[in-house]
Amino acid sequence: xxxxxxxxxxxxxxxxxxxxxxxxxxxxxxxxxxxxxxxxxxxxxxxxxxxxxxxxxxxxxxxxxxxxxxxxxxxxxxxxxxxxxxxxxxx
Numbered sequence: 001x002x003x004x005x006x007x008x009x010x011x012x013x014x015x016x017x018x019x020x021x022x023x024x025x026x027x028x029x030x031x032x033x034x035x036x037x038x039x040x041x042x043x044x045x046x047x048x049x050x051x052x053x054x055x056x057x058x059x060x061x062x063x064x065x066x067x068x069x070x071x072x073x074x075x076x077x078x079x080x081x082x083x084x085x086x087x088x089x090x091x
Contacts, residue, residue, distance in 0.1 A: 015091035016051030017084070025087045029079050039071055040080065054088045057081070 017025070022044065026037045041048075043064065047056040061081045064070050072080070 015088050016053045017087050018051055019048045025083050029083055057084050
């Protein structure tokens with residue numbers, strides 16, 4: 001979340017998941033390889049510093065979908081989106 005967003009509450013996201021919860025959720029997706037999990041940790045690294053919000057998740061997922069050099073298949077990206085969004089919504 002950016003500073004302006006935090007000051008003005010533009011995202012409305014109050015729920016987030018920690019790096020540990022993020023990794024636990026990724027390990028529940030059996031189709032992901034260890035290399036793909038490591039890649040996702042790199043992609044989401046800045047967002048995970050303060051906890052990953054739904055807003056940040058949606059932005060990163062859109063970036064992954066539109067990156068032709070991405071190592072993930074579209075169906076894998078969708079699995080990640082659903083799993084992580086589900087974890088955030090549990091909070």
